[in-house]
Amino acid sequence: MKLTKQEVEHIADLARLSLSEDEIALYREQLSAILDHFARLQAVDTSDVPPTATVLPLRSVMRADEVCQEVSREEILANAPDAEDSCFEVPAVMD
Amino acid sequence: MTLQQLTIHEASERLSAGEFTSVELTQAVVDRIEAIDGDVRAYLSFDADSVLEQARSADRLRSEGAEGALLGIPLAVKDVICTKGVPTTCGSRILEGFVPPYDATVVRHLRAAGAVLLGKTNTDEFAMGSSTENSGYFVTHNPWDLDRVPGGSSGGSAAAVASDACLGALGSDTGGSVRQPAGFCGVVGLKPSYGRVSRYGLVAYASSLDQIGTLAKDVRDAALLLNVIAGHDPRDSTSMDLPVPDYFAALVGGADLGGVRVGVPKEYFIEGMQPAVEQAVRAAASVLENLGAEVCEISLPHTEYALPVYYLIAPAEASANLARYDGVRYGRRVSAADLGTMYRDTRGQGFGAEVKRRIMLGAYALSAGYYDAYYLKAQQVRTLIKADFDRAYEQVDVLLAPTSPTTAFRIGEKVEDPLQMYLADVFTLSMNLAGHCGLSLPCGFDAAGLPIGLQIMGPAFGEPQVLRVANAYEQATEWHTRRPGI
Secondary structure, three states, X not given: OOOOHHHHHHHHHHOOOOOXXXXXXXXXXXXXXXXXXXXXXXXXXXXXXXXXXXOOOOOOOOOOOOOOOOOOHHHHHOOOOOEEOOEXXXXXXXX | OOHHHOOHHHXXXXXXXXXXXXXXXXXXXXXXXXXXXXXXXXXXXXXXXXXXXXXXXXXHHHHOOOOOOOOOOEEXXXXXXXXXXXXXXXXXXXXXXXXXXXXXXXXXXXXXXXXXXXXXXXXXXXXXXXXXXXXXXXXXXXXXXXXXXXXXXXXXXXXXXXXXOOOEEEEEEOOOOOHHHHHHHOOEEEEOOXXXXXXXXXXXXXXXXXXXXXXXXXXXXXXHHHHHHEOOOOOOOOOOOOOOOOOOHHHOOOOOOOOOEEEEEHHHOOOOOOHHHHHHHHHHHHHHHHOXXXXXXXXXXXXXXXXXXXXXXXXXXXXXXXXXXXXXXXXXXXXXXXXXXXXXXXXXXXXOHHHHHHHHHHXXXXXXXXXXHHHHHHHHHHHHHHHHHHHHHHXXXXXXXXXXXXXXXXXXXXXXXXXXXXXXXXXXXXXXXXXXXXXXXXXXXXXXXXXXXXXXXXXXXXHHHHHHHHHHHHHOOOHHHOOOOO
């Protein structure tokens, strides 16, 4: 199966990745080849087989609703590409 | 034998006996790094001053009565594990300059044990790769042959241990990334059971598969490291609340393998496999028999599906985990007038090709119209793969297999064909899907002098048995005493 250029562009859009024309062409080839190889999974009989999302028996692990602050605001903002006062600064979120 | 060539257990004994100080030991390792790392390139970051300060501190603590197997021992940490105040890049340009404001739980454990943290080792970007060639910074070279890859993604850690540029190291294993480089570099690489070691502070790649593992010079050292890093962590809701046995103590006097049943999965001997690898692994099975084990052939019928299952589940989970790299809160940002362009350009320019490939593969597998055929199907086949192992462990105690179909390949040999690269992990992937434990240790060398890795695998939380069998094999052979000529 061969992905179309539009499909590759759609996936890149979902993943918020800007790709050059060369990259789109390259990934189109590579992803198609990989997905072709994976088609063999369809041959496996999985009727009545439950999916495994995690191998452990743990579900909904909870903790007490207690505030604990281990890292300061200053430490967190220290890595920000752009910050002002106590906020991360970004281009306008809304038009 | 020079100080940097010592194992952790040897160094620890002799530090306790006062034969030398941690400063002397650490200086020897620092000198070694300065002598060879220009060629091996295992380290992404290394700070000689801070390292000697840590060593002085360890010596001081020892003089005040502190003790412990890792006190004053110089270790390296793969750069996907957060170290407070020390740059952590995950081998990616998108995290260039990122300095974590906290330590991973495993790093906290190492510091509490008084270990000297030498620096951060090179990795395939976000742990995605089998050769460390996907690092956004530079390629690490195999100490046994500098033209060859050290394996991946924990190639930096494996190369550092193999070349005595540390006494041991931490890595991470999602599809074989501790075991395969251990195999290529001739060291011991242990992947604990899923849930054995806290993932808090391990930058997530695939959350249902990732585990922090250890790279070491011998099985006893692997056990010592596991003792320190294992255990429940309230900060990791996927860590199991189970007691941590003394993995090292259990290895004393365990040379007789009478009563131990070893299964050899027939599907792990494939066409295209390097003959020397098959020979060495079969010879290892004989060694175990001579030690009293009962060796038999078993079958893991769904083995051939591990590759597509892994390369659908892991990228799907990765596409979610890597959504956070958007230039907003940390790492590199490509400025733009609008938010959408900022996201797209930051990620498009900040991520390397393999990462982008896997994010897209994952997004596709999860997308509307394809979820059932790809992601759900993969998860169902994962259930069957795990069931194969569970069934095998009703008949045998451990499994024996090659780590990789070949020894270390040449740098550049597989970069053009992603699928070829993925095939390097066919023997390691299944274990992550099942959540089981296992390790790779050296079982021979091929005609070119390259190490051959042997895997010993066990069921979930079966580390004691796996370590015992591995230790018995290791002590009955001399592969682990050989060192690269560098």
